Amino acid sequence: MKNIILLFISILFFCLASCAKHIPAEYEVVSMSLTNAQNTGESPSESTNNNVPKQAYAIKMILNEEMRKKTDGDAEENGFINEDKLVGLNIFSLYAFDASHPANTSLNDYFLTSLSSSSTISSFISKGQIGGGSYKNGNYTDSWSTNQYLYLMTPPALPGAQSFVVKLDLSDGRSMCDTVNVTLY
């Protein structure tokens, strides 16, 4: 009888332990920088120079992140959430892009955040999430960086130099901005 009670308690404990709620850890995007990327292969890679085929161009956005609030338990199971939500993302060029997009006008409609027609910049903003968590062997890391590619889906008709600017606005009032120069051919 004693053994049966012990077994019952063990099963109950196991059930409660496995049903424990996972609270996501919170991180913050602290800075952002841009580089050029080319996507001629199966997946994008950082460009070795500033000359990129216009039909395979992507902006590589490097997000530097820091851990803000760790939670108990396994980092992978808990998941991550960004402390400050993305509320604005604007892409524009300092040069005229095409006839309908003179310098400094938004090019958001020409970019996607992944290769899927639903991955528009506006849907990216509406989700509010930017960056991603990081862990090593189930434990949290204090700082890391993640890459977010912005794919140019409508290249300019003519080759030429561009100077793309990406501006991020976060819910705590912070803004981040960087510029990347490229020659699209």
Place this chain on the structure above:
Amino acid sequence: MKKKYLILICFVFMKYIGFAQEKKPLIVDSSDIAKNHKVNFCFTWFEAGAGIPLKEKKLKNLPYGMNNYLYSPKTSFAGGLFGIGLYYKNHWGISVIYSFQDYSVPDADYRDYISSQFPNYYLPFGVQGHTYTLNNIDYRLSYRFRKNRFTFEPQFQLGINDYNDFDTQFVLKEKGSNNFIEYSIKKENQKKHILSYQAALVTRYRFTKPQWKWNIEPGIRVSFMLTPTDYNYTISYNSYNAPATVNKVNIKQLNPNINITVVMGVFRK
């Protein structure tokens, strides 16, 4: 075609019962007779084994690559749990059991087809043929007879299934550019219920002693199964910012397969 298979199932089932009736005066195991009741209870702990799907020739010439998508079944997992049954005078029985099957297909034929259609594109992870799972309570009508330590039981089984069929969608990336094609196969079930029919023969060995109230009966179950389905498939693909190419096709399948499972259960004497 469907009627032909159903007639075959019924014929096999009746043939077994006919055989059993002819062989009725058997050598009786004294340990069974001792506590023979009018109604006997049977519990099946589990059934586990393989399902071997049979190819349907009529699927060979389907358009839009659907022949490659559907016509490549491979061995599935077939199982059952916690079956309970009542047998009248140790012969006629009705039982229910929770059963499940998981069907997947090898990807090679379908991946080759997509590659040939879009040679200038990278094939992503997730291009795979038709997969589905079946699970629910199945109902069995059976006739049990025995010879020495062996028990033979032809069964007819009806299942009203949860048929989980997953839409297929993937993105093909063009080589040398950011362009891509979004490809999808959507499925619309045309039937209210997806029924499955099985004709089976279970052969069990009886472990028993006169003082035992229950026989322990491990065995092997071999069944022929049909799961008629009727689906409208919509196959569409489109490049970024281009109008989609949409194709529709109705496909009726019987999904014939043979299940071979190991059975473990007990039978109240």
